[in-house]
Amino acid sequence: MSSSYESCLVSRLSRFVDLTEHECAFIAELEKDEHPRQKGRPVVSVGDPTDGIMVLKSGWAVVKYDTSDGRSQILRVYLPGEVMGLAEIGSSHANHRIVMQTDGIICPFPRKGLAPMFSDYPRLAALLLAVGSLDQIALRHHAGCLGAMDATDKLKFFLLQLRSRLEVANVGLGNRFQVPFSQVEIGQAVGLTSIYVNKLLRSFVNAGEIEIERPYVRLLARDKWEKDVEFVDAFVDMDTTWFPSALDPGPIGKLDTAEPA
Amino acid sequence: MSSSYESCLVSRLSRFVDLTEHECAFIAELEKDEHPRQKGRPVVSVGDPTDGIMVLKSGWAVVKYDTSDGRSQILRVYLPGEVMGLAEIGSSHANHRIVMQTDGIICPFPRKGLAPMFSDYPRLAALLLAVGSLDQIALRHHAGCLGAMDATDKLKFFLLQLRSRLEVANVGLGNRFQVPFSQVEIGQAVGLTSIYVNKLLRSFVNAGEIEIERPYVRLLARDKWEKDVEFVDAFVDMDTTWFPSALDPGPIGKLDTAEPA
DNA sequence: CGTTATCTTGATACGCCTCAACGCAGGTGG
DNA sequence: CCACCTGCGTTGAGGCGTATCAAGATAACG
Numbered sequence: 001m002s003s004s005y006e007s008c009l010v011s012r013l014s015r016f017v018d019l020t021e022h023e024c025a026f027i028a029e030l031e032k033d034e035h036p037r038q039k040g041r042p043v044v045s046v047g048d049p050t051d052g053i054m055v056l057k058s059g060w061a062v063v064k065y066d067t068s069d070g071r072s073q074i075l076r077v078y079l080p081g082e083v084m085g086l087a088e089i090g091s092s093h094a095n096h097r098i099v100m101q102t103d104g105i106i107c108p109f110p111r112k113g114l115a116p117m118f119s120d121y122p123r124l125a126a127l128l129l130a131v132g133s134l135d136q137i138a139l140r141h142h143a144g145c146l147g148a149m150d151a152t153d154k155l156k157f158f159l160l161q162l163r164s165r166l167e168v169a170n171v172g173l174g175n176r177f178q179v180p181f182s183q184v185e186i187g188q189a190v191g192l193t194s195i196y197v198n199k200l201l202r203s204f205v206n207a208g209e210i211e212i213e214r215p216y217v218r219l220l221a222r223d224k225w226e227k228d229v230e231f232v233d234a235f236v237d238m239d240t241t242w243f244p245s246a247l248d249p250g251p252i253g254k255l256d257t258a259e260p261a
Numbered sequence: 262m263s264s265s266y267e268s269c270l271v272s273r274l275s276r277f278v279d280l281t282e283h284e285c286a287f288i289a290e291l292e293k294d295e296h297p298r299q300k301g302r303p304v305v306s307v308g309d310p311t312d313g314i315m316v317l318k319s320g321w322a323v324v325k326y327d328t329s330d331g332r333s334q335i336l337r338v339y340l341p342g343e344v345m346g347l348a349e350i351g352s353s354h355a356n357h358r359i360v361m362q363t364d365g366i367i368c369p370f371p372r373k374g375l376a377p378m379f380s381d382y383p384r385l386a387a388l389l390l391a392v393g394s395l396d397q398i399a400l401r402h403h404a405g406c407l408g409a410m411d412a413t414d415k416l417k418f419f420l421l422q423l424r425s426r427l428e429v430a431n432v433g434l435g436n437r438f439q440v441p442f443s444q445v446e447i448g449q450a451v452g453l454t455s456i457y458v459n460k461l462l463r464s465f466v467n468a469g470e471i472e473i474e475r476p477y478v479r480l481l482a483r484d485k486w487e488k489d490v491e492f493v494d495a496f497v498d499m500d501t502t503w504f505p506s507a508l509d510p511g512p513i514g515k516l517d518t519a520e521p522a
Numbered sequence: 523c524g525t526t527a528t529c530t531t532g533a534t535a536c537g538c539c540t541c542a543a544c545g546c547a548g549g550t551g552g
Numbered sequence: 553c554c555a556c557c558t559g560c561g562t563t564g565a566g567g568c569g570t571a572t573c574a575a576g577a578t579a580a581c582g
Contacts, residue, residue: 050500065405068491073409075401090394092500096401115505118387122379125386132393133351139400140336140348140357144326146407147452148334182528191408193571198530230329239311239353244376443560454539459562
């Protein structure tokens, strides 16, 4: 809201609650540095000590898991505006790798900022817990997808979910959207071989259900697909009614005392 | 801590940090009623409005997901002492079903207790976020298991992880442990047919790698298995160094004012 | 313009599912 | 006490879905 140069976390969280000026200022202060990252560059490596959370201001990132036989899979896709690192915050070291999938900008929110957040801005802390809970729901859907669907439905589900999440992020952009993944990577995300992904995509095209103009995809039979896979969009509603009140703790300057150098 | 009749959440969370007397009292107060639940009884049904979190004081519970064609899968297993409901706390309605897998006792922690927790006991709030983050790691491992392993490794992983988590809960109970699941249910958990689960289990027995005395299982080749599937135990270390300090807010009576009828 | 990733397509192999049947235990009612 | 039923475990035969292997076409790139 208002001034204080539109932080990425602020815009992300404002989707759910109306942040007070104090809350906005607190966030913006702690997240003022932006780090550009090129496609393919690591954001978090396995074994890294965890240091707070990060906001993906622009670009896409993915969570990867590598096995010793050289394979790797994609466990999670982060879209612009999403909060990364909530899964690793409880462990001292990262279990998984986070990599930029496209060029982008990340805003680290250092861990030393978390303690004052919990003490002075309880509503923000609650918001963070709620965001983490949505992450869990997303992961459950993914696990459900991997465990119970056949290859065709896995692919359909993957594309439907991408589209749906992009719509939430960018607000209503229809059935055409960008998919910055190679077929190999799509295979890693849905647990299939790249070559079978290819055959399925081609069959979708031949059936007139999608159009592909790399890197864009258009879903021509979205309604049918959503029935096919019983698609439910889990990212629509957040329940914020249980949140504590904002309780602004005083003048904005208060923040300075929270970082005792 | 001391007195104040050993709450289940207290004992669960004490594993990670030393709770102050105030913190213990706050938790114990809000969670004083215990609800026994019989095996098979629902704990949360799809579409239920979410109402806070629950502690599984005793018994096992599972998160299930049902598809319209009658299949269902098991997305998560909760062991005694674990916190349930952190995944649904961000949504207004539950996406998945939670069912008792054995007889047990659950302690609801109503949502109206969460707001005062965030306001007055910031360290407990941080703890909750960290627990949720461990849940996410568990789910990622599960998804990785479903997406990348063949049937043999999935089953081995399932048993290894169960054993490991039971060891954390009960502290060092060796290679023999209880598995209160039918083969159908094991299949639902690892994404296989019950009948293929059966064949694999039998082959393990024939190979001398496990012993089965229902409902107990003994892993005779645990080391070999852990190498086979590259097993890593993700539940060992929680990082609590970033937590805010406990800041006890005053006399314990303070709690009463937090529940204005 | 070579070099390397990525996509495409076909032939073949095999892992796991499906279907079918039986044994066994526990519960229920006659 | 027996007849029945239902749920779970066990085992085999056969088939389908997806991986694997191989090779060429295309596109990205320095």
